[in-house]
Amino acid sequence: MVDSHCHLYDEKIAQESTNIINNFETDNIDFVIVPSCDFESQQKALKLSQEHEKVFCALAVHPHDAKNYNEETENFIINNYKNNKVVAIGEFGFDYFYNLSPFKKQIEVAERHFYLCNQCDLPAIFHIRDGLPQETEHYDAYKDFFNIAKNVSLKRNGVLHCFGGDIDKARKALDLGFYISFTCNATYQSNQHLRDAIKYIPIDRLLIETDSPYMSPRHQRSIPNQPKNVKYVAELISELKQIDVEFVYNQTTYNTKNLFYKIKF
Numbered sequence: 619m620v621d622s623h624c625h626l627y628d629e630k631i632a633q634e635s636t637n638i639i640n641n642f643e644t645d646n647i648d649f650v651i652v653p654s655c656d657f658e659s660q661q662k663a664l665k666l667s668q669e670h671e672k673v674f675c676a677l678a679v680h681p682h683d684a685k686n687y688n689e690e691t692e693n694f695i696i697n698n699y700k701n702n703k704v705v706a707i708g709e710f711g712f713d714y715f716y717n718l719s720p721f722k723k724q725i726e727v728a729e730r731h732f733y734l735c736n737q738c739d740l741p742a743i744f745h746i747r748d749g750l751p752q753e754t755e756h757y758d759a760y761k762d763f764f765n766i767a768k769n770v771s772l773k774r775n776g777v778l779h780c781f782g783g784d785i786d787k788a789r790k791a792l793d794l795g796f797y798i799s800f801t802c803n804a805t806y807q808s809n810q811h812l813r814d815a816i817k818y819i820p821i822d823r824l825l826i827e828t829d830s831p832y833m834s835p836r837h838q839r840s841i842p843n844q845p846k847n848v849k850y851v852a853e854l855i856s857e858l859k860q861i862d863v864e865f866v867y868n869q870t871t872y873n874t875k876n877l878f879y880k881i882k883f
C-alpha cells in the first residue's frame with residue numbers, strides 16, 4: 619500500500635514522524651510521497667527523503683503561499699530536482715476557498731510550475747479547491763486549472779490530489795489524461811459526490827493518499843491523520859467498486875509508480 623501524499627514534516631505530526639516511518643512495515647506501507655508547500659517545507663521534505671529509504675518527496679509552492687513565490691523557492695527546485703528521491707513538482711495549483719494569495723498571483727505561479735514540470739521532466743501534483751460562489755467572485759478553481767492544463771502539453775503526467783470535484787470534473791481530468799487521488803474525506807457523510815466520482819473513475823486512474831495530518835478518517839476526525847489510514851480510502855474504493863481490497867492496494871501502487879516514474883521500488 620502507498621500513501622501518495624502526506625505532509626510528515628507538519629508540526630501536528632513532525633515529532634512522531636520517525637515513529638510513523640519506522641512502523642511502515644507493520645502498517646503495510648510500501649512507501650510515501652511527501653509534497654512541499656513553501657521554501658521551508660521544501661527543505662524539510664527533501665531532508666526526510668534523504669534520511670528514509672521509503673520516503674520520496676515533491677517540490678513546489680502551494681497556492682496558499684503563491685504570494686511568496688520568488689527566485690529562492692524556484693532555485694531550490696532547479697537545484698534539487700535531479701536528486702533521485704525528488705519524484706514530482708508538487709503541490710501547486712489553485713485554492714480559491716481560503717484565497718490566501720490573490721487569484722492572479724495563484725494563476726501566475728501555477729503557470730510557472732507547469733513550465734517547471736517540463737523543465738525538470740517531472741510529473742505534477744495539483745492542488746485544486748473551489749471557493750464558495752457566495753463569498754468570492756472568482757471561485758471556480760477547476761475552470762482556471764482546466765483552461766491552463768489543456769493549453770500546456772506536459773511531458774509527464776499529473777495527479778489531481780485530494781479530489782473535491784464531481785463526475786463532470788473527473789471526466790474533464792480523465793480526458794486530459796490525469797490521475798485522480800482521493801483522501802479519507804471521501805468517507806465523510808456529506809461527500810456523496812466524491813463516492814459517485816470514485817465509482818465513475820476507472821481503477822487504473824485512481825491514486826490513494828491521506829494528506830496527513832489533514833483529512834482524518836470519519837471516526838477519528840479530531841486526531842491528526844497518519845499514512846497508515848490510507849487503508850480506509852482503499853477499503854472505500856473496494857466497497858464502492860465491488861472489487862477485492864488487495865487488488866485496490868496493488869493497482870493504486872502500480873498507478874503511483876507509473877506516474878512517479880523515478881520511484882524504483
Ligand SMILES: [Zn+2]
Pocket residue numbers: 709745746779780
Ligand atoms: Zn493540497
Ligand SMILES: [Zn+2]
Pocket residue numbers: 623625653709829
Ligand atoms: Zn497536501
